[in-house]
Amino acid sequence: MGDLVKQILATPIQLTDQVIKAAGEAATFKQECSELKSKTEKLAGLLRQAARASNDLYERPTRRIIEDTEQVLEKGLALVLKCRGNGIVKRVFTIIPAAAFRKMSSQLENSIGDVSWLLRVSATATDRDDEYLGLPPIAANEPILCLIWEQIAILYTGSVDSRADAAASLVSLAKDSVRYGKLIIEEGGVGPLLKLVKEGKLEGQESAPKAIGLLGKDPESVEHMIQAGVCSVFAKILKEGPMKVQGVVAWAVSELAAHYPKCQDLFLQHNTIRLLVSHLAFETVEEHSKYTVISKATSMHAAVVLASTKGGSYELDEDTNHNNNTIKATVPHPLGVNNSNSNSNNQMFSVVANTMSAKGAGVQNHAVKTNANNHGAKVTSSAHHHQPNLSLSGVSTKAREVEDPETKTYMKAMAARALWHLAKGNSPICRSITESRALLCFAVLLEKGPPEVQFNSAMALMEITAVAEEDSELRRSAFKPNSPACKAVVDQLFRVIDNPHSELLVPCVKSIGNLARTFKATETRMISPLVKLLDENVAEADVSREACIALTKFACVENYLHMDHSKAIIDAGGAKHLVQLVYLGGQIVQSCALILLSYIAMNVPDREELAKAEVLAVLEWASKQSFLIQIETVDNLLPEAKGKLELYQSRGSRAYH
Numbered sequence: 001m002g003d004l005v006k007q008i009l010a011t012p013i014q015l016t017d018q019v020i021k022a023a024g025e026a027a028t029f030k031q032e033c034s035e036l037k038s039k040t041e042k043l044a045g046l047l048r049q050a051a052r053a054s055n056d057l058y059e060r061p062t063r064r065i066i067e068d069t070e071q072v073l074e075k076g077l078a079l080v081l082k083c084r085g086n087g088i089v090k091r092v093f094t095i096i097p098a099a100a101f102r103k104m105s106s107q108l109e110n111s112i113g114d115v116s117w118l119l120r121v122s123a124t125a126t127d128r129d130d131e132y133l134g135l136p137p138i139a140a141n142e143p144i145l146c147l148i149w150e151q152i153a154i155l156y157t158g159s160v161d162s163r164a165d166a167a168a169s170l171v172s173l174a175k176d177s178v179r180y181g182k183l184i185i186e187e188g189g190v191g192p193l194l195k196l197v198k199e200g201k202l203e204g205q206e207s208a209p210k211a212i213g214l215l216g217k218d219p220e221s222v223e224h225m226i227q228a229g230v231c232s233v234f235a236k237i238l239k240e241g242p243m244k245v246q247g248v249v250a251w252a253v254s255e256l257a258a259h260y261p262k263c264q265d266l267f268l269q270h271n272t273i274r275l276l277v278s279h280l281a282f283e284t285v286e287e288h289s290k291y292t293v294i295s296k297a298t299s300m301h302a303a304v305v306l307a308s309t310k311g312g313s314y315e316l317d318e319d320t321n322h323n324n325n326t327i328k329a330t331v332p333h334p335l336g337v338n339n340s341n342s343n344s345n346n347q348m349f350s351v352v353a354n355t356m357s358a359k360g361a362g363v364q365n366h367a368v369k370t371n372a373n374n375h376g377a378k379v380t381s382s383a384h385h386h387q388p389n390l391s392l393s394g395v396s397t398k399a400r401e402v403e404d405p406e407t408k409t410y411m412k413a414m415a416a417r418a419l420w421h422l423a424k425g426n427s428p429i430c431r432s433i434t435e436s437r438a439l440l441c442f443a444v445l446l447e448k449g450p451p452e453v454q455f456n457s458a459m460a461l462m463e464i465t466a467v468a469e470e471d472s473e474l475r476r477s478a479f480k481p482n483s484p485a486c487k488a489v490v491d492q493l494f495r496v497i498d499n500p501h502s503e504l505l506v507p508c509v510k511s512i513g514n515l516a517r518t519f520k521a522t523e524t525r526m527i528s529p530l531v532k533l534l535d536e537n538v539a540e541a542d543v544s545r546e547a548c549i550a551l552t553k554f555a556c557v558e559n560y561l562h563m564d565h566s567k568a569i570i571d572a573g574g575a576k577h578l579v580q581l582v583y584l585g586g587q588i589v590q591s592c593a594l595i596l597l598s599y600i601a602m603n604v605p606d607r608e609e610l611a612k613a614e615v616l617a618v619l620e621w622a623s624k625q626s627f628l629i630q631i632e633t634v635d636n637l638l639p640e641a642k643g644k645l646e647l648y649q650s651r652g653s654r655a656y657h
Helices: 002-024 030-052 059-084 088-093 098-121 143-157 160-176 178-186 190-199 202-215 219-227 230-240 243-259 261-269 272-281 296-310 341-358 397-401 405-423 427-435 438-448 451-470 472-478 484-497 505-514 527-532 541-555 562-571 574-584 587-603 608-612 615-622 632-655
Strands: 313-319 324-330 366-371 376-381
Touching: 002 030, 002 059, 030 059, 030 098, 059 098, 059 143, 098 143, 143 160, 143 178, 143 190, 160 178, 160 190, 160 202, 178 202, 178 219, 190 202, 190 230, 202 219, 202 230, 202 243, 219 230, 219 243, 219 261, 230 243, 230 261, 230 272, 243 261, 243 272, 243 405, 261 272, 261 405, 261 427, 272 405, 272 427, 272 438, 405 427, 405 438, 405 451, 427 438, 427 451, 427 472, 438 451, 438 484, 451 472, 451 484, 451 505, 484 505, 484 527, 505 541, 527 541, 527 562, 527 574, 541 562, 541 574, 541 587, 562 574, 562 587, 574 587, 574 608, 574 615, 587 615, 587 632, 608 615, 615 632
Parallel strands: none
Antiparallel strands: 313 324, 366 376
């Protein structure tokens, strides 16, 4: 950067010499030219000082200030050259207003002030001695820009404490305005912020990623930060940094991924997914690498120990997808007949234990350890006190254990939030998440986590299941009906949707809908709670809409079991609720309810419940509503649904009048 700054300074230094020489040769306005000469000499000294310190100068304000200074010197040179004429005629006809000298003197003063400020702001922390820099004259046009320059310069050369304060100032500026954030990026603030994340004290390390997260409000800004190396820096912190900083970094990752999905794969390449899952698993389930491979004998031994401890039933099952024998546990659903807290905890424990065994925890002996006072469950290795932690996450478990509960909760919430935004629409990342312990973690946290952790976990599951809905390979591998982790997730989703007042209803209902093609014909327990949400007296309009969309995924012809699911919807009383929504719901709810009702009418047109609910009359009314038939899906389904009902239910309909 030093050579570039020297090139920028070369022209104005030459101009100062020319102005000084021309002012000294002035034949008219000698006093005014002498004053300009004196100020130009002072400016020349500052410019030469800047050239000597070119390696330390902050380039962005240097370029702006020197460009303005160069323009002032060019005008000054033109002015003093007019005063060099010796001929009488030239003196008479050369008219120079006195105001021109006053204006030029003022501009030279401003340039002196700007260059002086540039030297001070670029000085090291020792030379500056924490003096107040003030604002240069150039700040009159844009004071915020100069404030940003000052804070970024401090990030480059300030003390550790002052750098932390500068990062906090940039956080405040980025919060205030998107434009300020763009200025921080344009003026080179990302590089020193990333350096502070790696090298600063705790306060600075927290403020720097917070600033980076706030700066990433649009794809262009995030792409700039990706090119600056944010992925590798964040991965290093997630692996080795203090947990407070890791939590802020996880939040920043979620912000960058949310505003620029193209960066998802780059974070995957830097191992970010695995590190985030490690934080999610800490004190949720025991950490083990998903890459650990164990023998069949080890799996068998672990299964026997668990079975003898909990009295569970285990059997060998042929895995048709992988053509080898694995241990399968017969695990009761966490929401079984007995819904007491202790029973639910023991059942969730069984799911955790079984999943850890089935995926190969990498230890030969497992001992069960439950805590009845803490409504949760953990699996710990019997060799815990004899062998070091074999987790490949790179994060010190001991360092994390001493953190306060609030920090641990924040870390889990932000890890779940980051996984939520990283998983959105990305099959490789969803596959990486589901191959780890993350699904089991989400199930446990959805049941036992604090509100923010629960919400972020629900949103992450919603995005993962949305990808699985479109990716059949992911759906078959991650959401196999006999998978204990999948069972745990589904059970917790059902637990949420069975509570009409839960704040997690929308993401959980969407997740159930996304998994519609994974349920067997005998698995009908998901239908009744979804149908219950169609009742406008029970659920809000947005929840009813999502329930309609979810049930449509069960009843649509793309679902192999659409006939069975349609019958289950009718048996649960769905017809009368859908009729009410078509007549009385808002336009969006009306269209969603009408699409579902049309599928049901097409699938099981001979059911008496449809005649009792007067579904045919509803469809005829809907066919006359212009705002409904303009919807392409409705326009395609409605004629066929009406035709089948007319064929099967005309006589039945008259019988009920």
